[in-house]
Amino acid sequence: MYAVLTSFHWMEPDDFIRSAPFLFLFGFLYWVIVMQWYHMAAKEEENTEELLQEPDTLPVESREPALQTISVKEGAHIHIIPVETIFYIQACGDYVNIFTSGGQFIKEQTMKSLEAALPVTFIRVHRSTIINSIHLSRIELYGKDSYHIQLKNGVSIKASLSGYKTLKSRLNL
Numbered sequence: 001m002y003a004v005l006t007s008f009h010w011m012e013p014d015d016f017i018r019s020a021p022f023l024f025l026f027g028f029l030y031w032v033i034v035m036q037w038y039h040m041a042a043k044e045e046e047n048t049e050e051l052l053q054e055p056d057t058l059p060v061e062s063r064e065p066a067l068q069t070i071s072v073k074e075g076a077h078i079h080i081i082p083v084e085t086i087f088y089i090q091a092c093g094d095y096v097n098i099f100t101s102g103g104q105f106i107k108e109q110t111m112k113s114l115e116a117a118l119p120v121t122f123i124r125v126h127r128s129t130i131i132n133s134i135h136l137s138r139i140e141l142y143g144k145d146s147y148h149i150q151l152k153n154g155v156s157i158k159a160s161l162s163g164y165k166t167l168k169s170r171l172n173l
Contacts, residue, residue: 066119070098072105079105083119087135087151091128101153123170125149125163133171139164 070086072079085100091111098105107114115124124130137150139159147159149167159167
């Protein structure tokens with residue numbers, strides 16, 4: 001144990017003076033690398049925030065053209081559904097149920113991706129429901145901060161508080 005302690009020697013002052021420029025250089029390089037990493041992380045976060053914006057808040061020129069039809073495969077048949085005929089869409093895991101005047105169809109697509117591609121007449125009124133405002137009949141207060149949306153086909157859909165606020169602002173009420 002004594003041999004280990006005596007063989008260990010501290011840096012002499014002259015050694016420190018000779019190594020100071022190298023220490024400064026490596027410290028400066030470390031600082032530059034950290035600043036570059038911080039700048040890249042901030043830029044990546046900014047880009048992520050832009051991608052997470054609601055489709056309505058994106059500038060018109062950056063949005064893709066809205067869908068005119070939705071194709072749904074059912075067995076050996078492929079149905080082409082015009083978006084005007086859609087009353088509402090409900091989530092079911094990674095699938096969506098599309099309710100139209102011609103019936104109900106199931107499509108393997110997430111609500112988020114479908115919502116981004118639909119025209120502005122489609123409004124998300126609940127985390128699991130998107131309605132077509134063209135087919136909106138009336139909005140009813142169903143208790144404190146609880147709203148039901150009545151569609152022209154007679155279906156009543158529950159709206160969340162944030163969904164109601166979105167609906168209200170989109171319809172300019």
